[in-house]
Amino acid sequence: MADAQSYVGRFAPSPTGPLHLGSLYTALASFLDARARRGLWLLRIDDIDTPRNVPGAVGSILKTLEAYGLQWDGAVYYESQHLDDYEQALARLQHEGLLYPCVCSRKRLAELPGRHDIYPGLCRNRIAIPAGQPYALRARSDDRDIVFEDRLQGLICQNLAAEHGDFILKRKEGIVSYQLACVIDDHLQGITHVVRGLDLVDSTPRQIFLQQLLGLPTPSYLHVPIIIDSHGYKLSKQTLAEAVTLRNAPAVMFKLLELLRQKPPVELKQASCPELLDWGVRNWDPLPLNKTRSVQPG
Ligand SMILES: [Zn+2]
Incomplete structure (x- = not known):
């Protein structure tokens, strides 16, 4: 050992x-x-x-x-x-303004034009959530390129804003995201x-982004x-x-x-x-x- x-x-x-x-x-x-x-x-x-x-x-x-x-x-x-550990991380990101509540329904997003796997940031600048309305929490992605060297696949580069947009960290049902x-x-x-x-492999850049936000x-x-x-x-x-x-x-x-x-x-x-x-x-x-x-x- x-x-x-x-x-x-x-x-x-x-x-x-x-x-x-x-x-x-x-x-x-x-x-x-x-x-x-x-x-x-x-x-x-x-x-x-x-x-x-x-x-x-x-x-x-x-x-x-x-x-x-x-x-x-x-x-x-x-x-x-470890649900408390996830909540602590969410609280920290929220405190630092790195995430925001999103009330968009799946249906609403599906009706929008363009790629459906990229969230268009509809709730990014929303000030208040109507009382009683369930919401998800999204990480604010930015325009940075996340680059890492996979030991088998070689150099991988992904721009989060272009590939995913702001992504979900906690779903409306209260379940913390895989990422x-x-x-x-x-x-x-x-x-x-x-x-x-x-x-x-497509999850890895989002995970590296979160590691960077959390100093891990x-x-x-x-x-x-x-x-x-x-x-x-x-x-x-x-x-x-x-x-x-x-x-x-x-x-x-x-x-x-x-x-x-x-x-x-x-x-x-x-x-x-x-x-x-x-x-x-x-x-x-x-x-x-x-x-x-x-x-x-x-
Ligand atoms: Zn939304």
């Missing part, structure tokens, strides 16, 4: 269902990256979007990780136990290295390809991706190592999960995934 402070990684699944091959793929990548650097690997359950939580999903996720030998360090971190919670969690857990799926350090980022199905869609609950099997874990792990372009030797086809992980840690090299956006299981 000598290098523990210099590398703290994490896996942060949402308890919206059991792990599928795509989520286990990113879990394995972040595990191997952490262990290859003798770092810590923490587990965080992204459970604040309560309407999407599925009963029993947390237990199923933990059981699957254990069955595959992906043992995390320390206690499991639950976002739902804010993730930034606070990464800080509280002391995360130094984020390894996650490429589907989240920016971790190193590595976005691995996503696994797509035979129709070219990302494996997800929405595309009805199957839960990973617990019955034949070593064969699945061998396949995942191949999909991570690690070229496990054929002799390991009969190996156990601990043996495969041991080989995976000793030989981990993410560079063969360089600039790859998606992989497809054969």
Whole structure:
């Protein structure tokens, strides 16, 4: 554990269902990256979007990780136990004039001309919110370019004003956004290295922006390809991706190592999960995934 402070990684699944091959793929990548650097690997359950939580999903996720030998360090971190921390960050940003209430409905925004993924700032200069009206909180984005070097994808640059506009930190229903919670969690857990799926790369500039507003350090980022199905869609609950099997874990792990372009030797086809992980840690090299956006299981 000598290098523990210099590398703290994490896996942060949402308890919206059991792990599928795509989520286990990113879990394995972040595990191997952490262990290859003798770092810590923490587990965080992204459970604040309560309407999407599925009963029993947390237990199923933990059981699957254990069955595959992906043992995390320390206690499991639950976002739902950190709501006060998110509120403190919101209060601070509000105090500094960096966010504002927004009463726009989804319907209203959909009726506007132009790109619907960029908020046009309708409530930016509103003085007062009509009493009793529910509102969201938005971060004031600005015209700065957020630039970061992804360890696999190279230099990434995004202008927040042009790509997202002012973005939501807390929804009208009172749920804190993924962007804010993730930034606070990464800080509280002391995360130094984020390894996650490429589907989240578009969130990274907003998270770096929030880190800058809150005076928090920016971790190193590595976005691995996503696994797509035979129709070219990302494996997800929405595309009805199957839960990973617990019955034949070593064969699945061998396949995942191949999909991570690690070229496990054929002799390991009969190996156990601990043996495969041991080989995976000793030989981990993410560079063969360089600039790859998606992989497809054969
Ligand atoms: Zn608004």
